[in-house]
Amino acid sequence: xxxxxxxxxxxxxxxxxxxxxxxxxxxxxxxxxxxxxxxxxxxxxxxxxxxxxxxxxxxxxxxxxxxxxxxxxxxxxxxxxxxxxxxxxxxxxxxxxxxxxxxxxxxxxxxxxxxxxxxxxxxxxxxxxxxxxxxxxxxxxxxxxxxxxxxxxxxxxxxxxxxxxxxxxxxxxxxxxxxxxxxxxxxxxxxxxxxxxxxxxxxxxxxxxxxxxxxxxxxxxxxxxxxxxxxxxxxxxxxxxxxxxxxxxxxxxxxxxxxxxxxxxxxxxxxxxxxxxxxxx
Numbered sequence: 479x480x481x482x483x484x485x486x487x488x489x490x491x492x493x494x495x496x497x498x499x500x501x502x503x504x505x506x507x508x509x510x511x512x513x514x515x516x517x518x519x520x521x522x523x524x525x526x527x528x529x530x531x532x533x534x535x536x537x538x539x540x541x542x543x544x545x546x547x548x549x550x551x552x553x554x555x556x557x558x559x560x561x562x563x564x565x566x567x568x569x570x571x572x573x574x575x576x577x578x579x580x581x582x583x584x585x586x587x588x589x590x591x592x593x594x595x596x597x598x599x600x601x602x603x604x605x606x607x608x609x610x611x612x613x614x615x616x617x618x619x620x621x622x623x624x625x626x627x628x629x630x631x632x633x634x635x636x637x638x639x640x641x642x643x644x645x646x647x648x649x650x651x652x653x654x655x656x657x658x659x660x661x662x663x664x665x666x667x668x669x670x671x672x673x674x675x676x677x678x679x680x681x682x683x684x685x686x687x688x689x690x691x692x693x694x695x696x697x698x699x700x701x702x703x704x705x706x707x708x709x710x711x712x713x714x715x716x717x718x719x720x721x722x723x724x725x726x727x728x729x730x731x732x733x734x735x736x737x738x739x740x741x742x743x744x745x746x747x748x749x750x751x752x753x754x755x756x757x758x759x
Contacts, residue, residue, distance in 0.1 A: 528558075531571070572613070618662070630751070639664045651675055666682035689734075
């Protein structure tokens with residue numbers, strides 16, 4: 479057997495395994511307690527977090543998505559960007575949105591856009607935004623929304639994409655009420671710029687867990703300082719502030735994953751029973 483044939487077989491095996499991994503979705507449960515352990519609500523706020531659908535390269539169908547999470551009680555859904563980067567993919571988003579609506583999250587569905595969404599032309603991007611809004615998704619672009627969770631005010635702060643220089647922290651926090659600050663954003667590198675902006679928890683995506691994380695995700699080196707700090711997936715902490723980087727549900731470039739898995743995350747956040755004495759702004 480020649481060296482060329484051996485290399486070809488190895489390459490085909492690599493691609494086969496990598497593509498198979500894109501259908502092996504992991505559901506992660508993350509428990510987050512408030513800082514004041516003596517005064518926290520007995521029932522957590524259950525947030526379904528989905529990031530980086532990348533509808534051009536996604537191996538889980540809307541029906542499979544629904545079956546995988548239909549038994550999970552969900553209070554709120556957070557979508558942290560990179561739905562697509564091609565106009566022809568816009569209709570593909572609709573059945574996924576229908577599935578999310580079927581889960582009946584009591585406090586709604588919230589979303590931000592990612593760098594790939596901004597590849598769309600202006601009119602096509604407008605079509606994507608309208609599709610989200612018309613299907614009950616609250617799209618946040620450097621703005622915040624306040625809701626009441628059993629007497630505890632929750633601020634959902636949607637910060638626009640950092641990697642394409644669309645983030646505006648001042649606008650995102652403008653008029654913010656006192657409450658628990660939950661940030662949703664696409665690129666987690668924004669946390670390094672939030673010294674003067676308080677958040678209790680932050681949800682993001684962007685890195686895909688490397689997608690091809692073998693032997694190391696060297697290709698991520700240009701994607702910001704967090705990569706150099708070895709913060710590319712999962713639960714992280716920076717200056718005592720916790721944030722989560724989803725590995726995403728779809729793939730970009732090629733539809734393979736090595737050393738990473740498509741991810742659906744459910745965050746169980748035990749909100750403080752009272753906000754007395756807690757700095758929230």
